[in-house]
Amino acid sequence: MDTNALIQELADSAVPVRRLPAPWVRMLIWLALSVPILAAVIWLVMPSDINPVAAITDRRFLIEEAVLLVTALTASLAAFGSVVPGYDRRILLIPLLPFAVWLASLGEGCWRNWVALGTNGLTLRPDWDCLPPAILIGIVPSIAMVVMLRRGAPLIPRTSIALGALAVAALANLGLRVFHVGDASVMVLFWHLGGAAVLAGLAAFAGRRVLYWRHAAA
Amino acid sequence: MSESTERDQRFALLMRAAQAGDREAYARLLHELIPLLRRAVRRQRALLKPQDAEDLVQNILLSLHEARRSYDPTRPFLPWLMAIVRNRVADGARRYISRSAHEVVVDRLPETFSDADPNTIDGPYGDPEALRLAVKALPDGQRRAIELLKLREMSLKEAAAHSGASIAALKVSVHRGMTALRRMLAGKDP
Numbered sequence: 001m002d003t004n005a006l007i008q009e010l011a012d013s014a015v016p017v018r019r020l021p022a023p024w025v026r027m028l029i030w031l032a033l034s035v036p037i038l039a040a041v042i043w044l045v046m047p048s049d050i051n052p053v054a055a056i057t058d059r060r061f062l063i064e065e066a067v068l069l070v071t072a073l074t075a076s077l078a079a080f081g082s083v084v085p086g087y088d089r090r091i092l093l094i095p096l097l098p099f100a101v102w103l104a105s106l107g108e109g110c111w112r113n114w115v116a117l118g119t120n121g122l123t124l125r126p127d128w129d130c131l132p133p134a135i136l137i138g139i140v141p142s143i144a145m146v147v148m149l150r151r152g153a154p155l156i157p158r159t160s161i162a163l164g165a166l167a168v169a170a171l172a173n174l175g176l177r178v179f180h181v182g183d184a185s186v187m188v189l190f191w192h193l194g195g196a197a198v199l200a201g202l203a204a205f206a207g208r209r210v211l212y213w214r215h216a217a218a
Numbered sequence: 219m220s221e222s223t224e225r226d227q228r229f230a231l232l233m234r235a236a237q238a239g240d241r242e243a244y245a246r247l248l249h250e251l252i253p254l255l256r257r258a259v260r261r262q263r264a265l266l267k268p269q270d271a272e273d274l275v276q277n278i279l280l281s282l283h284e285a286r287r288s289y290d291p292t293r294p295f296l297p298w299l300m301a302i303v304r305n306r307v308a309d310g311a312r313r314y315i316s317r318s319a320h321e322v323v324v325d326r327l328p329e330t331f332s333d334a335d336p337n338t339i340d341g342p343y344g345d346p347e348a349l350r351l352a353v354k355a356l357p358d359g360q361r362r363a364i365e366l367l368k369l370r371e372m373s374l375k376e377a378a379a380h381s382g383a384s385i386a387a388l389k390v391s392v393h394r395g396m397t398a399l400r401r402m403l404a405g406k407d408p
Contacts, residue, residue, distance in 0.1 A: 006276050007248040010283045016239035017287040084288050085301035153285035155305045215280040216309075 023080035026148055030076050034141035038175045045133045064105055068174040070098040075167035082160040083152025130176055137172045149211060158207035165203035169196030229295040237286060262307045278306045352402040360395030367392050
């Protein structure tokens, strides 16, 4: 096709479009869509033996929750920034900082358990009770994230989707951590962090199938 | 104000108008971008044939069109555009490399397939009368299936609607009919 004819065709098909809000605004929109589900699942599924007072006085629990929230916020901000052409790519590195703090806090917890309890403090056991709430918490933020990312430009699809998955995993962990107040850090390290890593890896693998230039696929 | 800043602002204004649905502004913007895009493509893919370079420019225009809602008019236009250009050029290079890896360079293109069956142009067509008799000798169901699917070239769906038989039954009948015909024409009984 002749380039002038293509321009004419594109111009003729140009309808008004709604501009994408800034990445930080989209981050807040995503959070506003996800938090009610998170709160509802926690409220519905929370075991009755969990003492909320003990939870809010547990310094480690509070630090982990804060770090998870910051990881979710920065990862979603980076994901939304990555689908805007020309946006500063340094934003992609920001989630690494809270992620590293989360990792360090879990590592330090494992160390303490090991010092206090020896190898008993590092025992792993499957915890399938966590799976249904994890799925319930994750569905809406995941769908919202994919739909919102697809409205942008798929410049680095794997990274965008992996960051989106990290944001969803961090948010889901924030909710799930409530069920694990006082749990051994190794359980959280293995199941929660491991789950987040697997989710982000799988999402990155599928990135090009989820985010792609539609005209090139047509 | 420098010339490039002025130009960037003009592009930003045109894009803002295009986002609001102004088709004239959009056409003007795209026409003004063409020399810029051609230069960028030539700079990044100097060895590309002219037609391939033009295809890439068109590809960039299509991507720009698809991504136009992601442009924020309060930000500079050219960094936004060039991010798309880099992405599409890199993608084009990736596809070119993967296509080249599967291509075999030959001096002369073969005129037909290397298999023996497609190269029997001098072979006999066979005896049409023998074929007619062989078809006639088939059981009713197989003959009907051969007539509808092979002689009248109907689709399975059409033949099923026409004959009242199921698609699965037609498939079985036509397969058995063809096997029987091959045997009969080779001089054996069905």
